[in-house]
Amino acid sequence: MTQKTLLSLRNLGKSFSGKNVLDSLDLDIGDGEFITLLGPSGCGKTTLLRLLAGFEIPDSGNIELAGSDITHLPPEQRPLNTVFQNYALFPHMSVYDNVAYGLKMEKRPKEEIRQRVDDVLAMVQLGDFAGRKPHQLSGGQQQRVAIARAVIKRPKLLLLDEPLSALDFKLRRTMQIELKRLQRELGITFVFVTHDQEEALSMSDRVVVLMNGQIQQKGTPREIYERPANLFTARFVGETNLFPGTLEQVGDQQITVNVSGYRRSMPCPRFPVSNGQSVHVLLRPEDIRVLEPDADHGFPGKVVERNYKGSTLDSVIHLEDGTEVLASEFFDEEDPTFDYQLGEPVRVSWVDGWEWLLPKEPDAVDETQAADV
Amino acid sequence: MMKHRRRMFRGLRQPFRTGVLVLVWGWLLALVLVPNLLVIAASFLTRDPGTFISLPVTLENYRSLMDPLYLEVFLHSLYMASVTTLVCLLIGYPFAWALSRVGKERQLLLIFLLIVPFWTNSLVRTYALKLLMATNGLINNGLMALGVIDEPMRMLYTEGAVIVGLVYLLLPFMILPLYSVFDDLRQELLLASHDLGAGRFSTFIHVVVPLTLPGILAGVMLVLLPAMGLFFVPDILGGSRNLLVGNVIKNQFLDARDWPFGAAAAILLTLAMALLLFTHRLSQRRLGEGGDL
Numbered sequence: 001m002t003q004k005t006l007l008s009l010r011n012l013g014k015s016f017s018g019k020n021v022l023d024s025l026d027l028d029i030g031d032g033e034f035i036t037l038l039g040p041s042g043c044g045k046t047t048l049l050r051l052l053a054g055f056e057i058p059d060s061g062n063i064e065l066a067g068s069d070i071t072h073l074p075p076e077q078r079p080l081n082t083v084f085q086n087y088a089l090f091p092h093m094s095v096y097d098n099v100a101y102g103l104k105m106e107k108r109p110k111e112e113i114r115q116r117v118d119d120v121l122a123m124v125q126l127g128d129f130a131g132r133k134p135h136q137l138s139g140g141q142q143q144r145v146a147i148a149r150a151v152i153k154r155p156k157l158l159l160l161d162e163p164l165s166a167l168d169f170k171l172r173r174t175m176q177i178e179l180k181r182l183q184r185e186l187g188i189t190f191v192f193v194t195h196d197q198e199e200a201l202s203m204s205d206r207v208v209v210l211m212n213g214q215i216q217q218k219g220t221p222r223e224i225y226e227r228p229a230n231l232f233t234a235r236f237v238g239e240t241n242l243f244p245g246t247l248e249q250v251g252d253q254q255i256t257v258n259v260s261g262y263r264r265s266m267p268c269p270r271f272p273v274s275n276g277q278s279v280h281v282l283l284r285p286e287d288i289r290v291l292e293p294d295a296d297h298g299f300p301g302k303v304v305e306r307n308y309k310g311s312t313l314d315s316v317i318h319l320e321d322g323t324e325v326l327a328s329e330f331f332d333e334e335d336p337t338f339d340y341q342l343g344e345p346v347r348v349s350w351v352d353g354w355e356w357l358l359p360k361e362p363d364a365v366d367e368t369q370a371a372d373v
Numbered sequence: 374m375m376k377h378r379r380r381m382f383r384g385l386r387q388p389f390r391t392g393v394l395v396l397v398w399g400w401l402l403a404l405v406l407v408p409n410l411l412v413i414a415a416s417f418l419t420r421d422p423g424t425f426i427s428l429p430v431t432l433e434n435y436r437s438l439m440d441p442l443y444l445e446v447f448l449h450s451l452y453m454a455s456v457t458t459l460v461c462l463l464i465g466y467p468f469a470w471a472l473s474r475v476g477k478e479r480q481l482l483l484i485f486l487l488i489v490p491f492w493t494n495s496l497v498r499t500y501a502l503k504l505l506m507a508t509n510g511l512i513n514n515g516l517m518a519l520g521v522i523d524e525p526m527r528m529l530y531t532e533g534a535v536i537v538g539l540v541y542l543l544l545p546f547m548i549l550p551l552y553s554v555f556d557d558l559r560q561e562l563l564l565a566s567h568d569l570g571a572g573r574f575s576t577f578i579h580v581v582v583p584l585t586l587p588g589i590l591a592g593v594m595l596v597l598l599p600a601m602g603l604f605f606v607p608d609i610l611g612g613s614r615n616l617l618v619g620n621v622i623k624n625q626f627l628d629a630r631d632w633p634f635g636a637a638a639a640i641l642l643t644l645a646m647a648l649l650l651f652t653h654r655l656s657q658r659r660l661g662e663g664g665d666l
Contacts, residue, residue, distance in 0.1 A: 075567040088561040102569035
């Protein structure tokens with residue numbers, strides 16, 4: 001990491017009535033980074049956010065923000081702010097008073113408050129709405145007020161708890177772009193919590209995948225998608241085809257993998273390998289190539305579903321051994337007849353070098369590997 | 374299709390709707406409007422030893438009410454009702470807050486316990502208080518047996534006894550509306566306030582109080598107004614000096630047999646209450662502009 005570290009979590013643990021929600025978690029977040037905590041509900045991401053905000057106190061470990069320990073500091077003394085999932089706007093206050101609240105608590109001069117509220121409302125394009133009450137605003141506008149209210153104190157760190165989950169699809173897209181813009185303009189570090197993997201991939205500098213209170217993987221969106229550290233990440237982020245395989249002819253650089261009788265050679269994976277070892281071959285739908293039935297390689301199967309997606313043609317292919325394969329292919333300008341009939345026999349292969357190998361055992365997560373991917 | 378079905382249902386509901394409306398309006402007319410009109414009429418008539426009321430029409434009853442003696446009774450009564458309301462608020466507010474924060478099961482139990490006393494007649498419960506507070510009642514005997522005091526304290530027939538009685542009877546009417554606003558108060562709003570730099574006290578003043586104000590006002594109305602009229606509490610616990618407006622009215626009807634004067638006093642009390650309710654509504658409406666969650 002090139003930036004200097006703003007926030008560092010060491011050995012952070014939290015349990016509720018005997019159940020471990022966070023398990024000795026370590027994480028460093030760089031200054032100015034847009035980091036996303038991604039995971040299914042109950043994975044511990046919201047608890048982690050509440051520990052950062054100060055709404056909960058961890059059972060073990062500590063939280064350091066810009067060099068000072070804030071583990072036991074009450075929320076009102078932490079130099080960070082939160083955008084709540086349902087915005088939590090004060091219903092009895094106008095937009096102006098909501099946004100001004102943080103500065104009023106700091107007892108800033110009236111003139112300064114007015115200036116800064118005007119500025120931040122202009123930034124979120126709500127200058128004309130200062131006198132409205134929250135219930136007179138649309139969901140998207142309430143969202144902007146919540147963001148304005150949270151950034152007006154120029155926090156070092158902004159926590160966002162699934163802030164877009166209440167918005168409809170189109171508005172969500174707009175707000176994603178707007179949030180990115182705000183983050184660039186303000187230079188504030190964002191810790192963004194979501195269960196939506198697409199949102200995580202498209203917005204973040206780095207994604208932290210959480211499951212059962214443990215970090216499964218941390219890395220750039222590209223690393224997470226293309227080189228998942230384990231089966232959980234592979235399955236949770238994006239669509240995945242998994243083929244069981246066996247290793248044959250393990251060399252120094254190259255290995256050969258036998259996937260139900262079909263042999264492909266590929267570079268050695270990052271984990272230690274030996275002859276006869278079972279592995280998972282992971283292929284994204286866009287790695288798959290669908291070939292003519294008379295091709296000389298690939299698994300024979302037949303097309304059971306085709307979905308026209310505009311720029312791609314997505315199909316489901318039923319292999320002879322019963323596995324279903326998802327394929328997503330770009331239209332080929334050269335080949336106007338490119339399409340499938342349902343039931344059409346085909347062969348399925350993949351682009352050389354686009355596969356990703358994972359060790360067979362799905363339960364044991366290799367911590368060191370997860371950490372440096 | 375949907376529209377058609379909805380119209381059909383409305384058609385089926387029509388007789389039920391009419392029946393309910395007739396019942397409610399009939400009830401209100403016969404048992405609220407007519408008696409009130411009778412009281413209003415009586416207040417303008419003259420006292421008659423034989424028939425209670427008779428002609429001629431007069432304003433004399435209202436003129437007698439302007440006597441400083443009655444003003445004093447009214448003000449003292451308002452004072453005791455206000456103290457009662459304040460005590461109820463001071464006990465009820467934290468109680469309602471705590472009630473909204475405990476688990477669902479315990480919440481139900483506590484609300485149940487709050488409602489149980491309603492099953493016993495309030496007159497009976499006031500006599501029970503009398504037994505507790507009497508000179509050789511339970512409290513005095515208990516404290517003397519424990520050696521805390523040497524001779525019985527005077528509790529009964531004091532202003533304090535009346536206020537204890539009123540608080541005891543009216544506290545649930547303060548707690549229930551407060552509980553309902555605290556139940557609606559989203560915990561997230563308090564967290565947001567802390568997050569923005571407000572400590573506990575600031576959060577209480579800027580977020581909790583404004584958002585629970587409708588409940589405070591409703592509770593005050595539900596305690597203050599009845600507290601002025603619960604005549605049997607001073608009758609049983611208060612002796613002769615701690616009268617409520619309700620006592621004056623009751624005495625005129627039952628003891629002095631001066632119905633027109635009692636009616637006039639009742640009308641004035643009703644008007645005073647109506648004024649309070651009207652102010653309450655005005656403030657509610659102003660809060661309501663942005664107060665809905």
